[in-house]
Amino acid sequence: xxxxxxxxxxxxxxxxxxxxxxxxxxxxxxxxxxxxxxxxxxxxxxxxxxxxxxxxxxxxxxxxxxxxxxxxxxxxxxxxxxxxxxxxxxxxxxxxxxxxxxxxxxxxxxxxxxxxxxxxxxxxxxxxxxxxxxxxxxxxxxxxxxxxxxxxxxxxxxxxxxxxxxxxxxxxxxxxxxxxxxxxxxxxxxxxxxxxxxxxxxxxxxxxxxxxxxxxxxxxxxxxxxxxxxxxxxxxxxxxxxxxxxxxxxxxxxxxxxxxxxxxxxxxxxxxxxxxxxxxxxxxxxxxxxxxxxxxxxxxxxxxxxxxxxxxxxxxxxxxxxxxxxxxxxxxxxxxxxxxxxxxxxxxxxxxxxxxxxxxxxxxxxxxxxx
Numbered sequence: 001x002x003x004x005x006x007x008x009x010x011x012x013x014x015x016x017x018x019x020x021x022x023x024x025x026x027x028x029x030x031x032x033x034x035x036x037x038x039x040x041x042x043x044x045x046x047x048x049x050x051x052x053x054x055x056x057x058x059x060x061x062x063x064x065x066x067x068x069x070x071x072x073x074x075x076x077x078x079x080x081x082x083x084x085x086x087x088x089x090x091x092x093x094x095x096x097x098x099x100x101x102x103x104x105x106x107x108x109x110x111x112x113x114x115x116x117x118x119x120x121x122x123x124x125x126x127x128x129x130x131x132x133x134x135x136x137x138x139x140x141x142x143x144x145x146x147x148x149x150x151x152x153x154x155x156x157x158x159x160x161x162x163x164x165x166x167x168x169x170x171x172x173x174x175x176x177x178x179x180x181x182x183x184x185x186x187x188x189x190x191x192x193x194x195x196x197x198x199x200x201x202x203x204x205x206x207x208x209x210x211x212x213x214x215x216x217x218x219x220x221x222x223x224x225x226x227x228x229x230x231x232x233x234x235x236x237x238x239x240x241x242x243x244x245x246x247x248x249x250x251x252x253x254x255x256x257x258x259x260x261x262x263x264x265x266x267x268x269x270x271x272x273x274x275x276x277x278x279x280x281x282x283x284x285x286x287x288x289x290x291x292x293x294x295x296x297x298x299x300x301x302x303x304x305x306x307x308x309x310x311x312x313x314x315x316x317x318x319x320x321x322x323x324x325x326x327x328x329x330x331x332x333x334x335x336x337x338x339x340x341x342x343x344x345x346x347x348x349x350x351x352x353x354x355x356x357x358x359x360x361x362x363x364x365x366x367x368x369x370x371x
């Protein structure tokens with residue numbers, strides 16, 4: 001797999017003018033469920049939240065950074081071999097914001113001049129978006145491709161309101177490997193669900209989605225959701241493509257990743273290439289041997305809890321939670337938001353989110369901190 005096939009579309013689409021700058025980046029991941037599929041009882045992971053690949057980095061070549069002062073500031077016991085998120089705080093994202101240790105950690109990251117970087121994937125949203133793309137093709141409504149993200153947002157809201165009903169639908173029709181003959185019936189059921197959730201959808205874009213689904217019922221080919229028996233019920237078959245995406249996008253950087261054996265084997269079986277030559281700009285390292293990956297563990301875990309909270313929580317509740325934050329929570333949120341903004345100012349490629357538009361909007365609202 002040549003990295004230019006991975007990186008060029010994103011660079012052109014998002015104007016990532018600094019993707020070729022050289023950094024050293026350290027990674028860990030959270031919510032790596034490895035595989036998401038539909039079972040007779042539901043999903044193999046009941047409510048998977050967001051997969052996050054994230055960490056810290058600095059410009060230039062790899063260099064030694066001593067985290068001993070941070071360990072002392074956090075009052076970690078000498079017997080604590082590795083720093084992890086649990087040593088910073090426990091509970092959900094709102095609970096973590098109440099931890100004084102979180103402020104200590106974020107201050108140290110800032111004072112040391114490290115940058116945060118992350119890639120976030122809402123696995124439920126990612127599993128559903130092909131329903132809209134296929135409907136647009138089946139309905140011959142390609143003129144609506146520019147508003148496809150809005151239609152996907154509406155579908156995500158409608159189907160996600162009842163994960164059990166959504167899973168029953170996917171199981172019944174062997175999604176994402178429909179028999180084309182079942183396509184019209186599938187879209188008829190999806191349309192009924194969307195119409196039933198109309199009060200929770202934007203009046204214009206919810207109605208437009210319903211129109212596209214109604215047109216798709218008349219189709220006879222559903223290109224993105226047809227497949228063989230081997231593909232039935234498999235929503236996500238691995239996350240290695242997201243590791244590849246980061247390494248390929250930031251191709252001149254050095255990437256130090258936590259030892260994830262499944263992904264490491266996949267990289268061996270299907271190596272990343274640049275001009276036909278295997279890349280050597282990355283390596284998998286045991287976190288016990290690399291303190292910077294321990295920092296990445298905290299960052300990935302924290303952001304994983306943040307984004308998972310957002311996709312599982314209605315906008316009204318998010319707004320109420322945001323308004324109810326106490327002084328310590330607001331202080332820690334401001335520090336986190338400041339680090340994210342500083343990283344974005346350094347390089348737009350340091351942040352990549354695959355979320356619905358509504359959930360992305362929640363993230364923007366929550367992270368707005370007044371000076």
